Amino acid sequence: MTVTREKHPFYSFCNKTLEEIRSQGRYRQFTPLARNASQYPIYQLSKEGLQPSPEEIVVWSANDYLGMGIEPAVIEAATQALKQYGAGAGGTRNIAGTNPLHGQLEAELASLHHKEAGLLFVSGYVSNQASLMTILNSMPGWISFSDRQNHASMIAGLKGAKKANCVVFEHNDLNDLEAKLAAASPEAPKLIAFESVYSMDGDISDIKAICALARKYGALTYLDEVHAVGLYGQHGGGVSEREGVADEVDIIEGTLAKGFGAHGGYVTASREIIDYLRSAASGFIFTTSLPPAIVAAALQSVRMVKKDHWRREKLFERVETFREKLEQAGVPYMKTESHIVPIMIGDAERCKEISRRLLSEFGLYATPINYPTVPRGSERLRLTPNPFHTDEMMDDMVKALKTLFSDVKIQSNSEKVIENV
Numbered sequence: 317m318t319v320t321r322e323k324h325p326f327y328s329f330c331n332k333t334l335e336e337i338r339s340q341g342r343y344r345q346f347t348p349l350a351r352n353a354s355q356y357p358i359y360q361l362s363k364e365g366l367q368p369s370p371e372e373i374v375v376w377s378a379n380d381y382l383g384m385g386i387e388p389a390v391i392e393a394a395t396q397a398l399k400q401y402g403a404g405a406g407g408t409r410n411i412a413g414t415n416p417l418h419g420q421l422e423a424e425l426a427s428l429h430h431k432e433a434g435l436l437f438v439s440g441y442v443s444n445q446a447s448l449m450t451i452l453n454s455m456p457g458w459i460s461f462s463d464r465q466n467h468a469s470m471i472a473g474l475k476g477a478k479k480a481n482c483v484v485f486e487h488n489d490l491n492d493l494e495a496k497l498a499a500a501s502p503e504a505p506k507l508i509a510f511e512s513v514y515s516m517d518g519d520i521s522d523i524k525a526i527c528a529l530a531r532k533y534g535a536l537t538y539l540d541e542v543h544a545v546g547l548y549g550q551h552g553g554g555v556s557e558r559e560g561v562a563d564e565v566d567i568i569e570g571t572l573a574k575g576f577g578a579h580g581g582y583v584t585a586s587r588e589i590i591d592y593l594r595s596a597a598s599g600f601i602f603t604t605s606l607p608p609a610i611v612a613a614a615l616q617s618v619r620m621v622k623k624d625h626w627r628r629e630k631l632f633e634r635v636e637t638f639r640e641k642l643e644q645a646g647v648p649y650m651k652t653e654s655h656i657v658p659i660m661i662g663d664a665e666r667c668k669e670i671s672r673r674l675l676s677e678f679g680l681y682a683t684p685i686n687y688p689t690v691p692r693g694s695e696r697l698r699l700t701p702n703p704f705h706t707d708e709m710m711d712d713m714v715k716a717l718k719t720l721f722s723d724v725k726i727q728s729n730s731e732k733v734i735e736n737v
């Protein structure tokens with residue numbers, strides 16, 4: 317006998333919501349691009365891709381900022397570990413998933429950030445979400461102070477901590493932060509959560525000043541250095557290393573997936589904080605650990621990035637050269653104090669259209685960044701030059717942008733260089 321069943325209302329909810337997202341020009345479509353490890357930043361567009369695009373695409377939006385993911389010694393380390401230990405980790409860290417490499421990488425990361433200990437997570441997202449939620453669900457009465465532009469993974473941890481109150485302060489606004497700290501109960505345990513490099517606007521926080529406020533009001537500091545690790549400081553310890561303030565921050569969080577070109581996330585802090593998170597964070601305890609091959613790749617990468625300052629110099633030389641070329645050609649871009657080069661468009665449809673035409677007509681890929689990642693009206697292309705972008709590739713991108721910006725159907729709202737510093 318066939319049983320007929322009313323369709324659950326969630327099905328029609330999904331269809332209706334997707335329709336709304338499409339009508340607002342926010343529907344996300346994947347571009348099937350396969351990186352070519354011997355030709356980074358050239359990728360192959362898959363056959364089902366957006367024809368008639370050229371098959372070889374120069375990618376301008378990857379977060380493998382230093383190209384460590386294609387570094388032969390990193391690939392070799394992963395290959396060796398894969399052969400030696402197999403594909404997966406085989407369990408959580410407490411069950412059968414702690415390989416000697418996990419401990420070595422944690423020690424390397426702890427020393428990178430001048431901390432006593434480190435703890436690996438399966439991604440940067442999980443490290444933020446799990447660590448913040450665990451801390452804020454620990455003692456009673458926690459109040460967290462969160463920068464308005466904090467990443468979704470931090471917000472997930474801050475808001476997911478049901479026992480804590482979350483106060484949002486205006487982006488990089490020390491006066492607002494201080495006013496909010498001063499208004500809070502002096503007895504309440506407090507935590508300030510912020511980033512060093514904000515990935516969409518490419519601006520940088522004043523870590524020293526935030527730590528000073530934290531000391532004044534007795535708050536713990538939690539710093540996300542995801543877009544800075546590997547890139548800033550003499551050893552790639554991030555902006556906190558560059559500014560000489562790593563010791564002043566209680567907890568430094570980072571990723572192995574961007575500047576280090578591998579995968580995974582981590583936190584570093586004092587021995588007792590790390591041991592507490594290791595013992596209490598659900599997002600650490602109840603998931604299979606990072607595969608040894610990935611850990612081996614990350615370990616090799618961190619060690620190389622620590623000693624090879626020339627990689628950072630090369631990156632920033634490329635970023636500066638690209639900015640000069642944009643400037644000379646009169647292409648509007650946001651002048652940031654970091655390695656990130658946002659090209660402001662200010663409209664979701666236009667942003668998508670420029671990105672689509674870059675790909676289909678010029679063989680260039682730059683991700684359109686739309687709401688909710690950035691506020692409506694500030695849609696942009698987010699470009700991240702890396703050490704492997706040649707002058708010729710830069711000239712091609714600048715020429716293509718110039719052509720598309722002068723096209724009447726795709727006119728940018730921003731007409732001049734926007735100062736963001």
Ligand SMILES: Cc1ncc(COP(=O)(O)O)c(C=O)c1O
Nearest residue numbers: 439440441467469515542571573
């Ligand atoms: C500021 C910030 N923190 C954390 C993450 C998450 O890192 P991961 O990609 O390693 O999960 C991201 C990801 O883009 C990020 O931008």
